Amino acid sequence: MKFISPKTDFAFKKIFGSTDSKDILISFLNALIYEANPVIQDLEIIDPYNPREVVDLKDSYLDVKALLDNGSTVLIEMQVLNLAFFEKRVIYNLTKTYGNQLKYGEGYSYLKPVIALTITDFLMFDQTQRYLTQFSLKENQELFDYPDPEIELIFVELPKFTKTLDQLESLTDKWIYFIKEAPSLEVIPPTFSQFPELDKAMNIANQANFSVEEVEKLRKQEMFLEDQRGSIVKAKQEALQEGVEQGRQEENIRWIFRFLERQFGSIPPKISQRIQNLSFDQLERLGNDVFDFNNLEELSSWLQENE
Numbered sequence: 001m002k003f004i005s006p007k008t009d010f011a012f013k014k015i016f017g018s019t020d021s022k023d024i025l026i027s028f029l030n031a032l033i034y035e036a037n038p039v040i041q042d043l044e045i046i047d048p049y050n051p052r053e054v055v056d057l058k059d060s061y062l063d064v065k066a067l068l069d070n071g072s073t074v075l076i077e078m079q080v081l082n083l084a085f086f087e088k089r090v091i092y093n094l095t096k097t098y099g100n101q102l103k104y105g106e107g108y109s110y111l112k113p114v115i116a117l118t119i120t121d122f123l124m125f126d127q128t129q130r131y132l133t134q135f136s137l138k139e140n141q142e143l144f145d146y147p148d149p150e151i152e153l154i155f156v157e158l159p160k161f162t163k164t165l166d167q168l169e170s171l172t173d174k175w176i177y178f179i180k181e182a183p184s185l186e187v188i189p190p191t192f193s194q195f196p197e198l199d200k201a202m203n204i205a206n207q208a209n210f211s212v213e214e215v216e217k218l219r220k221q222e223m224f225l226e227d228q229r230g231s232i233v234k235a236k237q238e239a240l241q242e243g244v245e246q247g248r249q250e251e252n253i254r255w256i257f258r259f260l261e262r263q264f265g266s267i268p269p270k271i272s273q274r275i276q277n278l279s280f281d282q283l284e285r286l287g288n289d290v291f292d293f294n295n296l297e298e299l300s301s302w303l304q305e306n307e
Contacts, residue, residue: 002207003182007080007121010218015204016076017064019048024204025066027197028175029074032117032132033154036171042069065097071112073097078179082122090118094151111150119156119179131160131176165189174198178205252283256290264296271296274303282306 004011016025026040034040046065064076075093079086094116101111125133135153137146158180165181168174174192178201188202207215253276260267267275278286285306293299 001185001187003185003202003205004207004210004215004218005183005222006179006201006205007078008218008222010214011205012078013064015201017045017048018204019045021045021204024197024201025064025076027171027195028201029066029068029076029117031170031172031175032156033074033115040068043067043074046073072115073101073112074115074117076117076119078119078121080121082120087124090116090153094153098151113150113152115152115154117154117156119158121158123159124155124157129160131157132172133157171195171198178202249280249283252280252287256283256287259290260299263293264299268296271300271303274307278303278307 006012006015015021016028022043022045025045026043029043030036030038030040044067046067066074066076068074075097077090077093094114098111098114102108103110133155135155136149137151138144139146156176156179158176161176161180163173163177165177168177168191174195175198178192178198182202182205185202188199192202193199203209210218256275257267257272275283275286286302289302290299293302
């Protein structure tokens with residue numbers, strides 16, 4: 001058997017957002033939100049996945065919404081790419097969903113809780129090694145809950161989840177392993193088959209159940225996401241290198257000024273400004289030549305020739 005990656009938009013929505021995936025989504029949400037306790041008995045998938053929809057390669061995140069039997073709404077999103085201001089977008093989507101519940105003329109009593117469940121394929125919180133974290137409104141000092149715990153944020157950081165197949169203990173572990181490692185499996189693990197919903201999800205993810213056209217769409221989306229990921233890594237590397245060079249440039253300027261002031265005393269503002277306007281390469285050359293100057297006139301002549 002060969003399994004597709006649930007991290008792609010097409011696969012995730014087909015597994016968790018189809019009209020016949022209600023039982024899968026209930027098990028998944030109970031595992032990640034309620035520690036596998038059967039709190040959710042029923043739900044409605046909002047805007048369920050339609051297999052006739054065209055996969056948009058521009059999508060870098062996944063979005064499934066569910067209305068729970070207690071009236072709460074859950075936003076399930078998986079972010080594959082680490083984009084700028086993603087943290088703000090999570091808050092924006094949650095608060096927008098919360099505020100948009102009220103129809104004209106309805107009072108605040110109609111508001112129901114909203115939970116944002118976000119799965120990331122990158123690290124978000126350096127403060128902890130826990131792969132599953134939960135945030136809610138609490139008082140800063142005594143940490144008691146806000147009277148109405150209306151909003152909650154839950155994050156799963158896949159890179160922090162390092163358990164192997166034989167180390168999986170809870171149903172929560174198994175669902176996270178499924179999201180992260182499904183393509184590495186060759187058969188449905190026996191421990192997965194003990195849970196009907198997880199077994200069903202594995203069967204849906206079996207590549208044999210996809211048409212040639214669907215598999216091609218998946219491959220294109222995976223390639224697009226890898227290209228985007230590569231572009232982000234390259235941009236970060238370039239920014240880091242630029243920062244290193246900027247730091248070296250500032251250090252060169254400080255060193256040159258210290259040397260010149262020791263040699264010639266106070267540096268006239270016009271010469272000082274000209275030195276600060278030099279490029280990185282020009283500063284490197286000045287650093288090599290500065291030992292040869294006998295006075296500020298020679299320095300001024302050097303600047304005029306090299307600017």
